[in-house]
Amino acid sequence: MRLIPSLLAAGLLVTAAACAEPAADRPTVAVITAYLANAATKEVVEDFQAAGEKRGWKVTVTDTAGDFNALNSKMVNAANEKVSAIVLGMGDPQQMGLGLRAAGDASVPVVAIDAAAADGIAANVTSDxxxxxxxxxxxxxxxxxxxxxxxxxxxxxxxxxxxxxxxxxxxxxxxxxxxxxxxxxxxxxxxxxxxxxxxxxxxxxxxxxxxxxxxxxxxxxxxxxxxxxxxxxxxxxxxxxxxxxxxxxxxxxxxxxxxxxxxQDWPGVADKAAAVVDDLLNGKAAAEKQYTLPGTLVTQKK
CATH class of the missing domain: 3.40.50.2300 (Response regulator)
Known part of the structure; x- marks a missing residue:
């Protein structure tokens, strides 16, 4: 039996659309920071991005170069876009009140990396x-x-x-x-x-x-x-x-x-933050408001 070319093409389009559906449905996690120019922030954000992408998430990264007014604005935008979760890359939650309120109103969970435990933040993952x-x-x-x-x-x-x-x-x-x-x-x-x-x-x-x-x-x-x-x-x-x-x-x-x-154990911090986000995306609350990881002293050889 021969397939009519137009029907064959239609069939291929249906197949392609079916294959594209999981990608379209994958969670979007917005990482927002004011400190990406800092080497440590850049490292842990890249580690988190890799951990998220391994889980099939779309991870976006936005830097406001020390501008917390812009950071709040970016958080409001992310909340209005109904992203799956927001991750804060360092900073003081007291300077993020507007963004945290917007995320809460939109029921978008917020996880912080190396920030602080605060209202509106599901969990902060940091070093001790x-x-x-x-x-x-x-x-x-x-x-x-x-x-x-x-x-x-x-x-x-x-x-x-x-x-x-x-x-x-x-x-x-x-x-x-x-x-x-x-x-x-x-x-x-x-x-x-x-x-x-x-x-x-x-x-x-x-x-x-x-x-x-x-x-x-x-x-x-x-x-x-x-x-x-x-x-x-x-x-x-x-x-x-x-x-x-x-x-x-x-x-x-x-x-x-x-x-x-x-x-600091940045890979460990990033992995833990990704695990917390994963739990939140699956309807499981964070077990703790703040997770702390140890650091290792490095000195000159005597």
Whole structure:
């Protein structure tokens, strides 16, 4: 029996449409962040994207380059588009109220990565930031010989960095280390910003009041501080960071001012966040409001 060409073509179209249906029905997960320029954020977002795509999701990524008004707007847009879920890539939920309300009104679940537990967020998946702060601070205390003056480079809009800084400061106070300055580092551009801040600190604290160390809340300002210290010819000033990015590990291996970092388990964080989203998409609530993963201290070889 011969098929009429038009009927054959129609049959092929029906078959193609049937094959396309599952792709059309696959969940859409919108990742929205203000910090994609940050190396750690980029890493964990890429890890999450890979984990989501393995599950058959369509994962979109939007960056607002530090603009939280734009971030709220993007969240509202995602909620209005009825995406399957929204994932926040770092940031303070207090700055996302408009977006979280829109997601709640649209019944779109929100999961955060390295942010904070808050109303409107089903779960936050992050590192144990208190422990990251303690480990990094203890490494700096050892690097400066248990005494002296240090400065802290922070970024208060990030809840994780804020928690690390508080835990680190408690370690310094207990050890009798004097914190002479705490400086905000802008994002985007934290390497350059930290380099300029450190230039000013090295000029302000000299002689008997000279700095002995710098604690940075993440690796990029630690790199900027290291560059400033090297330019100033002050290798005696020790630097520690947090994240464990490749560039930080390379600096530590060089044996210069960058003495230590605490490596975060970004693949583990991304996998856990994807598992939580998967549960939510299947009607299962998150077992916890906040999941924390440990970090690993990396220091110079002795």
């Amino acid at each position: 930031n208190d422990d990251l702060g303690r480990q990094s601070a203890e490494a700096l205390v050892e690097a400066v010989g248990g005494q002296g003056r240090i400065a802290m480079l922070t970024h208060d809009p990030h809840p994780g960095v804020r928690a690390r800084a508080a835990a680190a400061k408690a370690v310094f106070e207990k050890a009798g280390i004097q914190v002479v300055a705490s400086k905000h580092v802008a994002v985007p551009g934290p390497v350059e910003a930290a380099r300029k801040v450190t230039d000013d600190l090295l000029t302000a604290y000299t002689g008997g009041n000279a700095l002995n160390g710098i604690w940075a809340g993440w690796d990029e300002p630690a790199l900027g501080a290291t560059q400033s210290i090297e330019q100033a010819g002050r290798p005696d000033v020790a630097v520690v960071g947090v994240d464990g990015q490749d560039f930080a590990l390379a600096e530590i291996d060089k044996g210069g001012p960058f003495r230590a970092t605490v490596k």
